[in-house]
Amino acid sequence: MISYAPFWETIKARGESTYTLINKYGISSATISRMRQGGGISTAKIDDLCKILHCRVEDIIEYREDD
Numbered sequence: 001m002i003s004y005a006p007f008w009e010t011i012k013a014r015g016e017s018t019y020t021l022i023n024k025y026g027i028s029s030a031t032i033s034r035m036r037q038g039g040g041i042s043t044a045k046i047d048d049l050c051k052i053l054h055c056r057v058e059d060i061i062e063y064r065e066d067d
């Protein structure tokens with residue numbers, strides 16, 4: 001399963017918030033909501049987040065095996 005745990009750590013380390021992602025960078029609140037719930041987002045959104053946060057894909061998502 002895909003986990004967004006690294007994303008939450010990355011935005012904290014970069015001094016960003018979901019508010020600034022939505023209001024300053026135009027990331028939709030629906031995207032943030034899907035990430036909070038562990039839902040899927042497009043690779044285009046992952047690319048956008050990497051550009052905004054100046055990070056790598058693994059700083060946004062990680063794969064965890066299902067139990």
